[in-house]
Amino acid sequence: MSVFNLNEQNANLDKKIVAGLERISQVFKILLWEKSKLHQLSPIQIQLLIFIKYHTQNQSTVSYLAHEFNVSKPTISDTIKTLEQKKYIKKIIDKVDARSYTIELTELGKDIVLETENFADPLFDIISKSDADDKIILWRNISDMILQLNKMKIITIQRTCYNCKFFSKEENVPFCGLLNQELKSEDIRMDCGEFIQV
Ligand code: SF4
Incomplete structure (x- = not known):
């Protein structure tokens, strides 16, 4: 049984819906990639910057972001390192525990979010109609x-x-x-x- 088996899929509405959702999930990847190429950022870097803009400081930690994006802490740490080198974010070191930090957008980071956060607009346009x-x-x-x-x-x-x-x-x-x-x-x-x- 597979939702990707065309004979099964075309004879079953449930399978067509699941296959359709998979197709829509590809659209998000495609749209994000377009922004990525334009701004020399990876999709996860763009997603992280957008997330930080709209969430609190205690949601902008390595652990929280790893959990949010279902990736490992080292992956988030590497992403943060690159974004910091590009001057899109800055670390705010915890006053009590110097090993801990939260992340904030710089002015440059806010500008890049403005340029990229509309990546899902083609879908929004369809839904809004x-x-x-x-x-x-x-x-x-x-x-x-x-x-x-x-x-x-x-x-x-x-x-x-x-x-x-x-x-x-x-x-x-x-x-x-x-x-x-x-x-x-x-x-x-x-x-x-x-x-x-x-
Ligand atoms: S129930 Fe909770 S999540 Fe929903 S609107 Fe109220 S505060 Fe927000």
């Missing part, structure tokens, strides 16, 4: 799929509502205790700045 109801169904399916993959430990860190201590479900209605509001499907967040792990 979709019917509003279709988008809600799509988001509901994507967020459910991410949750299941997280429970299977295939996707590691997830700062989503379903894993958050402020999330509750009373009478089957999702609710955020921090925002003090009911969460409709379109309100469920995939990466929330206020998230605290259950």
